[in-house]
Amino acid sequence: MWVGHVVLAVRDVAKTKQFLLALGLRDAEPAAPVGVVELRGGTHILVLPRSDDVAPGTRAPFDLMVDDLDAFRARLEGLGIPPAAVQTNPSHRFFLLREPGGHDIAVSSSHATGLPV
Numbered sequence: 001m002w003v004g005h006v007v008l009a010v011r012d013v014a015k016t017k018q019f020l021l022a023l024g025l026r027d028a029e030p031a032a033p034v035g036v037v038e039l040r041g042g043t044h045i046l047v048l049p050r051s052d053d054v055a056p057g058t059r060a061p062f063d064l065m066v067d068d069l070d071a072f073r074a075r076l077e078g079l080g081i082p083p084a085a086v087q088t089n090p091s092h093r094f095f096l097l098r099e100p101g102g103h104d105i106a107v108s109s110s111h112a113t114g115l116p117v
Helices: 013-023 069-078
Strands: 005-010 035-038 044-049 059-066 093-098 104-109
Touching: 005 013, 005 059, 013 035, 013 044, 069 093, 069 104
Parallel strands: 005 044, 059 104
Antiparallel strands: 035 044, 093 104
């Protein structure tokens, strides 16, 4: 079992979709009038239009988890995508990443077991 879809509503769907593709997500529906990008495991982020701006500091309604946080952060820096400083909480090391629509996306170290659910 996994989460099928999460929604990210932004003013400029195309710009946010291109940002997510640059992070390494896959374009699941290139011809769709909205963004449909896929993560490992089959979860999709639906990038939908909204008419107002996102309030500064608004967290995305999801986080991303990666196997090697430091390598991914270095990759983003190489792409010219500026991640925030790495922080630590009781479960993860993580950093925030601002997407073009204004949401802060948390990118966390993985604690996935790799076992089937």
